[in-house]
Amino acid sequence: MKDTFGLIYTSQSDMCLRELTRSRSIAAMPFGGRYRVIDVLLSNMVHSGITNVGLITQRNYHSLMDHLGSGKEWDLDRKRDGLFILPPFVTKDNTGAYTGLLDALRSNIGYIRRSAQRYVVISGSDIVFNTTYDALLEQHIRTKADITVMYNIPSEEELREQSDRTHLKMDEEGRITDVEYSPILHTYPAVSTNVYIMDKSLLMYLVEVSAAHYRTDFVRDVLMSQLQSLKIYGFKLEGYVKRIESIPSYYQLNMDMLDEQIRTSLLSKPNPVYTKVKDEVPARYEEGARVSNSLVADGCIVEGEVENSILFRGVRVGRGCKVQNCILMQGVEVQDGAQLSHVIADKSAFIKRDRRLMGQPSFPIVIEKNAVI
Amino acid sequence: MGKKCVAMLLAGGQGSRLGILTKNTAKPAVPFGGKYRIIDFPLSNCSNSGIDVVGVLTQYQPLELNAYIGTGKPWDLDRLTGGVFVLPPYVKGKTGTWYKGTANAIYQNMGFISQYDPDYVIVLSGDHIYKMDYSDMIALHESKNADCTIAVYQVPWDDASRYGIMNTDEDGNIVEFEEKPKKPKSNNASMGIYVFNWKDLRDYLIEDENNPKSSNDFGKDIIPRMLQEGKRMVAYPFDGYWKDVGTIESLWQANMDLLLSPPAFNLYDSSWRIYARNPIMPPHYMAAEATVSNSMVTEGCNVRGTVINSILFAGVQVEEGAVIENSVIMNGARIMKDARVRRAIVSEHAVVGENSVVGGAGDIAVVGQGVCLPEYSVVRPGEQADQEKA
Numbered sequence: 231m232k233d234t235f236g237l238i239y240t241s242q243s244d245m246c247l248r249e250l251t252r253s254r255s256i257a258a259m260p261f262g263g264r265y266r267v268i269d270v271l272l273s274n275m276v277h278s279g280i281t282n283v284g285l286i287t288q289r290n291y292h293s294l295m296d297h298l299g300s301g302k303e304w305d306l307d308r309k310r311d312g313l314f315i316l317p318p319f320v321t322k323d324n325t326g327a328y329t330g331l332l333d334a335l336r337s338n339i340g341y342i343r344r345s346a347q348r349y350v351v352i353s354g355s356d357i358v359f360n361t362t363y364d365a366l367l368e369q370h371i372r373t374k375a376d377i378t379v380m381y382n383i384p385s386e387e388e389l390r391e392q393s394d395r396t397h398l399k400m401d402e403e404g405r406i407t408d409v410e411y412s413p414i415l416h417t418y419p420a421v422s423t424n425v426y427i428m429d430k431s432l433l434m435y436l437v438e439v440s441a442a443h444y445r446t447d448f449v450r451d452v453l454m455s456q457l458q459s460l461k462i463y464g465f466k467l468e469g470y471v472k473r474i475e476s477i478p479s480y481y482q483l484n485m486d487m488l489d490e491q492i493r494t495s496l497l498s499k500p501n502p503v504y505t506k507v508k509d510e511v512p513a514r515y516e517e518g519a520r521v522s523n524s525l526v527a528d529g530c531i532v533e534g535e536v537e538n539s540i541l542f543r544g545v546r547v548g549r550g551c552k553v554q555n556c557i558l559m560q561g562v563e564v565q566d567g568a569q570l571s572h573v574i575a576d577k578s579a580f581i582k583r584d585r586r587l588m589g590q591p592s593f594p595i596v597i598e599k600n601a602v603i
Numbered sequence: 604m605g606k607k608c609v610a611m612l613l614a615g616g617q618g619s620r621l622g623i624l625t626k627n628t629a630k631p632a633v634p635f636g637g638k639y640r641i642i643d644f645p646l647s648n649c650s651n652s653g654i655d656v657v658g659v660l661t662q663y664q665p666l667e668l669n670a671y672i673g674t675g676k677p678w679d680l681d682r683l684t685g686g687v688f689v690l691p692p693y694v695k696g697k698t699g700t701w702y703k704g705t706a707n708a709i710y711q712n713m714g715f716i717s718q719y720d721p722d723y724v725i726v727l728s729g730d731h732i733y734k735m736d737y738s739d740m741i742a743l744h745e746s747k748n749a750d751c752t753i754a755v756y757q758v759p760w761d762d763a764s765r766y767g768i769m770n771t772d773e774d775g776n777i778v779e780f781e782e783k784p785k786k787p788k789s790n791n792a793s794m795g796i797y798v799f800n801w802k803d804l805r806d807y808l809i810e811d812e813n814n815p816k817s818s819n820d821f822g823k824d825i826i827p828r829m830l831q832e833g834k835r836m837v838a839y840p841f842d843g844y845w846k847d848v849g850t851i852e853s854l855w856q857a858n859m860d861l862l863l864s865p866p867a868f869n870l871y872d873s874s875w876r877i878y879a880r881n882p883i884m885p886p887h888y889m890a891a892e893a894t895v896s897n898s899m900v901t902e903g904c905n906v907r908g909t910v911i912n913s914i915l916f917a918g919v920q921v922e923e924g925a926v927i928e929n930s931v932i933m934n935g936a937r938i939m940k941d942a943r944v945r946r947a948i949v950s951e952h953a954v955v956g957e958n959s960v961v962g963g964a965g966d967i968a969v970v971g972q973g974v975c976l977p978e979y980s981v982v983r984p985g986e987q988a989d990q991e992k993a
Binding site: 262263264265302487488490493497498502503504505507509511512513514515516517518519520521522523524525526527528536540541542 | 636637638676677864870871876877878879881883884885886887888889890891892893894895896897898899900901902903905910914915
């Protein structure tokens with residue numbers, strides 16, 4: 231994959247996560263006790279041998295920049311190429327927020343032009359899976375496709391919830407013949423993972439032509455409208471795939487990490503997900519702590535009871551607490567005797583003594599960053 | 604421009620009293636406290652004290668230590684001018700030799716220190732667990748206009764005869780030094796941490812090297828010589844936690860000290876963080892059938908058994924029915940079904956087979972690095988199971 235560079239588009243369709251994405255994009259969402267969504271996407275590229283990655287950010291990108299720094303922890307702090315964070319900038323053609331992927335690419339055409347590699351992998355940022363793109367590129371070259379779209383077949387249950395997905399129909403050879411965008415009733419089971427591979431020169435052409443016609447959306451203005459003129463193929467991704475489309479799906483992603491098999495396949499094997507190191511002390515369990523079926527990160531101090539939960543770094547659970555089915559992000563403190571069930575507490579939330587918060591599996595309670603309850 | 608202070612960290616010790624724990628690795632690379640190695644403490648102290656040139660003198664089993672230190676990034680010691688350097692002995696013309704003693708190790712690397720033309724050199728050892736602000740000690744050295752400042756720690760009187768003892772006057776000036784005295788006059792033990800003025804130290808090292816009778820050791824030769832010449836020697840009293848982890852018993856005890864409430868040694872101080880090379884692993888998982896109490900557990904662990912008063916390092920697997928009590932289980936070790944581990948140290952990547960029994964009342968039992976104990980094995984208290992025995 232030496233001849234490929236990567237582009238990650240962090241979208242702004244972030245309102246679906248309510249309070250959690252008020253001050254960050256989905257790409258910056260913490261999950262699994264110590265990771266952020268972007269870690270998975272970057273690690274996928276790095277493990278594919280891609281050493282030139284552009285990260286297109288908009289709006290709330292401070293949280294991302296803070297997390298990524300120079301890219302060193304993803305091995306992307308390189309002499310040639312490396313990680314390029316591409317924040318929005320305001321010019322006469324730019325407003326600072328993008329109306330779609332094509333619009334974002336147009337704003338960053340300079341970076342694309344400068345990249346020396348022949349192929350480009352473009353990835354969205356509200357979906358997680360652990361893979362390398364080698365097989366995708368191999369198929370792309372073999373089929374002589376213009377564009378190859380990576381898709382998977384989600385479970386019926388996952389599709390029950392309405393969301394903006396792209397459903398694909400393919401012929402026997404894998405060429406895409408029809409596309410449905412955000413259908414109320416879908417016809418095709420294959421759903422795009424918003425990962426595309428193509429020649430850089432084709433991408434530049436598409437971006438320039440689209441800009442000239444004021445077309446801004448990649449799915450609508452390329453995938454749907456140019457199905458005939460371009461050879462667009464599908465590539466099937468196997469394994470665990472999770473779309474972060476709503477609070478319940480974000481909650482489910484975290485709870486899925488309690489399953490050893492899913493956890494291993496998404497986070498550690500065959501390729502580990504890289505993330506920022508915080509130098510926390512190992513987690514500490516006091517006498518009287520009771521913990522079952524939970525994922526606990528370093529720096530936690532647990533004195534009470536924790537069940538079916540994810541504890542991020544530096545969480546404190548006091549004496550006599552009962553924490554069930556919860557996601558407690560970095561630095562959350564639960565004081566003695568508090569009871570929480572189905573709660574997502576954002577960073578550094580503070581739950582005072584003996585408080586009781588009970589959510590439902592289908593509607594977890596969300597506590598804002600730094601909130602004091 | 605010269606540096607103010609260069610640190611020289613003596614990491615060549617074999618640590619033979621640690622038995623099979625140091626069979627394949629130097630003592631400073633021995634794991635400690637769930638995610639650290641002994642050398643993380645002096646390196647983090649340097650970083651937190653603002654010392655940004657550190658020479659690490661290695662000679663025994665340096666591979667693991669070299670790989671661990673790497674560019675020094677985890678300790679913020681990959682710096683534009685300076686940083687951390689591993690300094691093994693090397694051949695100079697026809698004369699290359701091993702490091703003959705602690706002073707000789709510094710002597711052989713005078714060229715390294717001269718590059719930075721420092722005012723001071725601080726000599727550290729890679730054998731202890733402690734947090735110390737070296738800049739404080741250097742400030743004392745400066746304000747007292749000393750020729751040499753030695754950190755001292757008040758050890759229990761009963762133990763004093765095992766240490767190098769510094770006898771001081773009321774002003775903290777060292778008037779006498781006794782190596783392992785039978786009848787100690789004070790309990791101020793040398794911590795093996797010395798601050799010297801670089802220019803003086805250089806002269807002493809050259810003089811010492813030219814003396815064929817010298818054992819080329821700081822404690823035995825350089826310090827007595829400086830005292831003899833009436834140099835201004837100052838004691839820097841240290842009253843924090845300081846533990847030599849030179850034996851299996853003391854290594855185990857120092858780990859257990861972390862589990863006291865409040866811990867005898869506080870790792871949670873965010874202004875004085877202890878840095879380590881971190882493994883890339885998910886948070887640890889506690890299964891529904893797991894029981895854990897008064898323990899430290901770190902990333903990558905998978906616990907299905909019982910863990911009491913113990914420390915689990917990264918990636919440890921504890922299967923159903925296994926019971927671990929008062930033990931230290933190092934990186935990647937696996938404790939299989941229904942095994943019992945009590946008062947033991949299980950070394951890196953060792954496997955304790957199903958229904959095995961390791962340790963118990965009495966001395967600490969040890970399972971060596973990478974050793975696979977078959978099912979129903981027994982390792983008695985005080986026993987060390989290495990590859991040959993298993």
